[in-house]
Amino acid sequence: MKVPHPIPYQGSKRTLARRILSLFPNQTRILFEPFAGSAAISIAAALKKKCQHFYLNDINKPLMALWDAIINEPEQTSKQYTKLWFSQIGNEREFYDRVREKFNKTSRPEFLLYLLARCVKAAVRYNFNGEFNQSPDNRRLGRHPSMMKNDIYAASTLFKGKCTLTSKDYKQILNLATENDLIYMDPPYQGTFVNGGFRYYEDIEFSVFVDSLKTLTVRNIPFILSYDGRTGNKTFGEFLPSHLELTRIEINAGRSSQATLLGRNHTTFESVYLSKALVKRLNYNIDGIFKDDAETQISLFEFEEKSGKSIVAYKFGDLNKIQKDKLSGRSVLSKEFKESLYKLHNGRCFICFGSFELRYLQIDHRVPYEISGDDAAIQKNPDGFMLLCGSCNRAKSWSCEHCINWKEEKDPAICKQCYWGSPEDYLHIALKTIRRLDILWEEHEIKSYEKIKALANREKTSLPDFVKRVLAKNTLHVD
Numbered sequence: 001m002k003v004p005h006p007i008p009y010q011g012s013k014r015t016l017a018r019r020i021l022s023l024f025p026n027q028t029r030i031l032f033e034p035f036a037g038s039a040a041i042s043i044a045a046a047l048k049k050k051c052q053h054f055y056l057n058d059i060n061k062p063l064m065a066l067w068d069a070i071i072n073e074p075e076q077t078s079k080q081y082t083k084l085w086f087s088q089i090g091n092e093r094e095f096y097d098r099v100r101e102k103f104n105k106t107s108r109p110e111f112l113l114y115l116l117a118r119c120v121k122a123a124v125r126y127n128f129n130g131e132f133n134q135s136p137d138n139r140r141l142g143r144h145p146s147m148m149k150n151d152i153y154a155a156s157t158l159f160k161g162k163c164t165l166t167s168k169d170y171k172q173i174l175n176l177a178t179e180n181d182l183i184y185m186d187p188p189y190q191g192t193f194v195n196g197g198f199r200y201y202e203d204i205e206f207s208v209f210v211d212s213l214k215t216l217t218v219r220n221i222p223f224i225l226s227y228d229g230r231t232g233n234k235t236f237g238e239f240l241p242s243h244l245e246l247t248r249i250e251i252n253a254g255r256s257s258q259a260t261l262l263g264r265n266h267t268t269f270e271s272v273y274l275s276k277a278l279v280k281r282l283n284y285n286i287d288g289i290f291k292d293d294a295e296t297q298i299s300l301f302e303f304e305e306k307s308g309k310s311i312v313a314y315k316f317g318d319l320n321k322i323q324k325d326k327l328s329g330r331s332v333l334s335k336e337f338k339e340s341l342y343k344l345h346n347g348r349c350f351i352c353f354g355s356f357e358l359r360y361l362q363i364d365h366r367v368p369y370e371i372s373g374d375d376a377a378i379q380k381n382p383d384g385f386m387l388l389c390g391s392c393n394r395a396k397s398w399s400c401e402h403c404i405n406w407k408e409e410k411d412p413a414i415c416k417q418c419y420w421g422s423p424e425d426y427l428h429i430a431l432k433t434i435r436r437l438d439i440l441w442e443e444h445e446i447k448s449y450e451k452i453k454a455l456a457n458r459e460k461t462s463l464p465d466f467v468k469r470v471l472a473k474n475t476l477h478v479d
Contacts, residue, residue: 002404002431003047004154006070007038007063007113008122008143013186013226015408016270017044019251020184023224023274024050025281030181033057034170039067041184046158051182054163057173060124064167066109071163074156080110081117081152082145089141092118096136104131117142150433170204171212174221179277183216183223213244213275222278229253229270239271246273333385338363341387350386351396351423352438361387366422367415368400396420403430439467 005014013020017040028051033042036056045051058064069077088095096118103111116122118136125134166173170187177183187204216223225246228239240246253268274282342358349356363385365372388396400406405414415421419429419436429436441449456466 002150002154002428003044004151004158005038005040005043006148006151006155007066008116014038014040014044016226016251016253017041018409020224020226020272021045021048021050023272023278023282024182025222025278028180028182029053030055030177032173032177032181032183033185034173034183035185035187036067037063037186041186042163043155043158046162052162054159055166055173055176056163057166057168057170059167059169061167062103062107062109062112063124064165065107066112068165069109070152071156071159071165074152077110077113078145078149078152081113081148084110084114085117085142085145085148092141093136093138100132113148114142117148147432171208174212174216177216177221177223179220179222181221182278183221184226185223186226210241210244213240213246217244217276220277221275222281223275224278225273225275227271227273229268231268240273244273245276247276247279248273333363337382338387341382341385344382345387348387349389349392351388351392351420352440354389354440355442356389361389362393364388364393364396367412368406370400370406371410371415372412399430405431 003014003017020041021044024045030053031042031045031051032055033039034057036042036058039054039056042054042056046054056064056067084099096115099111099114102108103115112132115132115134116124118141119125119134120137123134125132127133170185174183187209213223213225225240240248249272250269251272253270338361339358341363342361347355347358347361349361364387366384366386399420400415403418405411414431417427418431419426419434428434452467453463456463459466461469
């Protein structure tokens, strides 16, 4: 299952979840998130079965009402979002303003979901009167209902019956944890950049928060805290005092969306603090476990020659981290190997089942080379390859390269469950809950195709929709 994220939220730790989860101890009873927000870490932990139960809390009551609707009423929530999304078409800005006004009067969860999907940077902003006042991002319509529906149902499946929802002061939640639990905290920004910037939030008083952390330390409660960070020459937040005896790790979070928009090459580093109790429970050396993958790439640097001339050169990162199965590039597969695949698949494309001459079919890895390297080629295992026509090969490449598994997880097991890797038996298409059927009509079958097409035209419906309807009607009573 793809990691679902039904609630878009600025500051979400979705992209860092895999690394943060690596710091979870085994046999965790309850995961507490006192500043839940989008609950990205809890969602990832539920998917990976890291904890038995989840306790989500946020001082934002409408947000927790939305979580309640997603978990316990996924069908209704999805339908309400779909209705709002399609109602905006052609009048997007005015419709957003009307929904924002209705939300500020009613606090209805479906309105908040729509506003978060449409607003600038998915950032929650309230004025002094407690009214949501964030503007819409006029460049986009918000998450498409079909994708939102998938994430809502997936989140409901992960949390239903295993999640407690509250909207209380964070200190009350911290008091509930025991030594067998884990607390993950990602509090709001601490007010201002240390050396210049704009104000985000002022709810968390630093000294009170530090006292709460000290109490957790004394009680021997394991916790992980995402707190300060830095981007370029700007530092976010005040570093935590040493008397808390926390272990601080910096995670390379990549380039921020703001830096990308402004054309800046500033990398963001986020700090993660581990409690003394957690480090003891993990019982391994955590130094260097978050070294940036980019260190293995070639980078440019500039130095000055003895003559005073400035020269630009290249340097390598840590050679020990190079993926050795990709070091020499793709393996060259012989003509005989291709002929054996051609014979094995009766000269057909593995995706569309069209018949082609050998020269028009291309050998392709079932699991993309980018994900698993050339293990299959090294073993000369025909089960690791497929023959594809040019059209299907291009379609597969586009779909794979836009899949989150390609960009982030790089898990071969996910690829093996995908339509593009195993069209004969799959669970998803690029991590989307979709089923696909390619049908070809050849030679004498073309007359049947033309009849079906004529019937579809007569009913003023698309050919795929007509075929699906006929198939559904004729299989309705089949067990």
